[in-house]
Amino acid sequence: MKLKSFFTFSALTMSAATYAQETTTSTPLQISGSVDTYYKYDFSKKANIGTSFAEDQNSVSLGMIDLALKKTTGKASFVGELSFGPRGQYGSLPNGNGEGANADNSFHIQNLYTSYAFTDKFSMTAGYMGTFIGYEVIAPTGNFNYSTSYLFTNGPFQNAGIKANYVFSPKVALMVGLFDDWNVYKDVNGVSHFGAQLTVSPVEGWTAYLNMLTGRGAGAPGTGSIYDLTTAYQVTEKVKIGLNAADYSVSNDNGGYSGAALYLQNAFTPGFSLGLRGEYFKSKDIPDFDGSSVTSVTVSGNFKAGGLTFIPEVRFDNGNTARFVKNNLDPTKSASQFSLAAVYAF
Amino acid sequence: MLSKFNRSNQIRQALQSGGFLFLLFFMTSASAVAQAPKGNDEMSRDERGKYIHYEVVEKKALATDSLKQRALGFLALKKLKAIQQDNDEIRATGKFIVNKTALMLAHPSGELLYNFTFEVKEGKYRFWLTDFLFVPYKRDRYGNFVPSTPKGTPLEDSPGKLNAGEWGSYVETADKQSTTFAAEFKDYLSAIQKIKTPGTKKKVISTKSW
Numbered sequence: 001m002k003l004k005s006f007f008t009f010s011a012l013t014m015s016a017a018t019y020a021q022e023t024t025t026s027t028p029l030q031i032s033g034s035v036d037t038y039y040k041y042d043f044s045k046k047a048n049i050g051t052s053f054a055e056d057q058n059s060v061s062l063g064m065i066d067l068a069l070k071k072t073t074g075k076a077s078f079v080g081e082l083s084f085g086p087r088g089q090y091g092s093l094p095n096g097n098g099e100g101a102n103a104d105n106s107f108h109i110q111n112l113y114t115s116y117a118f119t120d121k122f123s124m125t126a127g128y129m130g131t132f133i134g135y136e137v138i139a140p141t142g143n144f145n146y147s148t149s150y151l152f153t154n155g156p157f158q159n160a161g162i163k164a165n166y167v168f169s170p171k172v173a174l175m176v177g178l179f180d181d182w183n184v185y186k187d188v189n190g191v192s193h194f195g196a197q198l199t200v201s202p203v204e205g206w207t208a209y210l211n212m213l214t215g216r217g218a219g220a221p222g223t224g225s226i227y228d229l230t231t232a233y234q235v236t237e238k239v240k241i242g243l244n245a246a247d248y249s250v251s252n253d254n255g256g257y258s259g260a261a262l263y264l265q266n267a268f269t270p271g272f273s274l275g276l277r278g279e280y281f282k283s284k285d286i287p288d289f290d291g292s293s294v295t296s297v298t299v300s301g302n303f304k305a306g307g308l309t310f311i312p313e314v315r316f317d318n319g320n321t322a323r324f325v326k327n328n329l330d331p332t333k334s335a336s337q338f339s340l341a342a343v344y345a346f
Numbered sequence: 347m348l349s350k351f352n353r354s355n356q357i358r359q360a361l362q363s364g365g366f367l368f369l370l371f372f373m374t375s376a377s378a379v380a381q382a383p384k385g386n387d388e389m390s391r392d393e394r395g396k397y398i399h400y401e402v403v404e405k406k407a408l409a410t411d412s413l414k415q416r417a418l419g420f421l422a423l424k425k426l427k428a429i430q431q432d433n434d435e436i437r438a439t440g441k442f443i444v445n446k447t448a449l450m451l452a453h454p455s456g457e458l459l460y461n462f463t464f465e466v467k468e469g470k471y472r473f474w475l476t477d478f479l480f481v482p483y484k485r486d487r488y489g490n491f492v493p494s495t496p497k498g499t500p501l502e503d504s505p506g507k508l509n510a511g512e513w514g515s516y517v518e519t520a521d522k523q524s525t526t527f528a529a530e531f532k533d534y535l536s537a538i539q540k541i542k543t544p545g546t547k548k549k550v551i552s553t554k555s556w
Binding site for chain 2: 028030032058068070079080081110111113128129130131132137139141142147204205212234236237240252269272304305306344
């Protein structure tokens with residue numbers, strides 16, 4: 001029924017767009033999205049590595065179909081983006097209402113917000129938005145590697161809230177906002193988080209985002225604060241370097257994590273690129289329990305054929321403790337996997 | 347009996363939803379096929395092998411300064427950037443947006459950056475658009491289409507067999523949009539500017555008497 005309602009809404013919106021095209025201040029309704037599927041094989045024959053997506057072992061499995069709508073009328077705009085499929089239904093947060101068969105089954109809202117540009121420099125946005133924290137995103141079209149980093153898995157996915165953006169110059173911009181708890185459609189303990197993002201573009205091709213988000217979630221033992229640096233530099237037409245470093249801590253010795261991931265990519269041709277991701281991730285010590293760390297190296301290829309991208313990938317993870325398992329279920333410090341994904345963007 | 351009825355009803359509803367999804371997917375795929383280029387390589391190239399749109403226009407009725415001022419006005423109107431003047435030459439940079447269309451729906455799939463040059467002599471002028479770079483767009487985390495890289499790929503680069511079709515459509519777009527740009531540019535330079543009298547007010551229409 002939800003699907004049916006969604007498409008009825010889409011059809012109505014499309015009709016509205018056709019009418020709206022006749023006015024000069026409107027842009028046509030944009031519709032876009034992606035579809036992805038993958039195969040993964042862990043060499044221990046057990047699903048081992050804690051990537052958010054691509055978790056099924058020795059199976060041709062589905063990612064999700066992602067559908068996004070965007071419309072701008074004058075200074076106002078909206079974005080609505082929904083995903084369906086295992087990643088949207090079971091791999092993302094939030095989920096069903098916890099009752100019976102609907103416990104962990106729902107389509108997932110990736111973005112649902114409205115925005116108003118008061119001037120060319122100042123705009124405000126309210127709703128549910130992809131998080132401003134971190135380098136990687138949920139939609140596979142936004143990532144070079146198919147498996148995800150530990151920093152992505154442990155950080156926020158989305159933030160509901162209201163935010164103001166001001167562009168001081170082409171090189172500097174600032175966002176400040178008030179947000180709900182991480183990954184929820186509504187906040188039961190009030191609008192509890194404050195977040196900010198400073199964007200700096202010192203030279204052409206280099207952009208850095210300094211992010212922070214702090215607040216106390218419902219039922220949390222302390223105030224959680226995350227400080228994040230996300231930066232990317234397109235060195236040449238072919239070479240790109242990216243870096244993500246983050247520190248998250250919950251007050252009163254309630255843990256957190258810290259880590260960094262380096263991304264190196266080279267486009268050998270317009271249709272083929274190769275990329276390396278190296279990551280170090282450590283969960284923080286809490287009283288009577290030492291946090292563990294893991295180092296991960298991922299090599300991915302991107303073969304493009306029109307809207308389709310094939311992503312063959314190998315990944316090696318090594319922990320300081322035996323956090324993985326061998327084929328016979330004995331604990332081990334290392335794990336490795338191969339995956340092949342197909343992602344189509346439209 | 348009742349449960350059987352409910353089940354078939356559920357199946358019918360599921361099929362209807364699935365059918366709509368299939369139709370949507372089919373429409374999108376069909377449009378992608380429909381927009382597949384014809385391997386077009388008709389755009390002219392210059393002596394360097396670069397794609398170029400080049401025109402020489404005879405305009406004996408207008409003075410050099412007048413043509414130059416009008417050219418500058420047009421570039422400002424079209425929001426071209428890095429406008430530089432040097433004697434009788436004007437250089438600037440601009441971009442065309444490449445749209446992927448699906449029936450009445452569309453979204454930008456990239457942009458074509460170009461260099462524009464204008465030269466004027468007594469009685470004639472010439473202009474050209476060249477050095478086209480393609481910058482693909484990607485959807486960012488907020489659902490907006492943004493350049494995926496700040497550095498474009500020259501339109502003359504070989505994209506490989508797998509991407510030749512799509513790349514051909516970018517060349518075709520560069521050709522079409524350059525032709526449209528050139529037509530507007532020539533119109534603007536040849537247009538007779540209307541003289542606006544300061545303080546002229548629009549006539550107020552009275553409906554009281556008729």
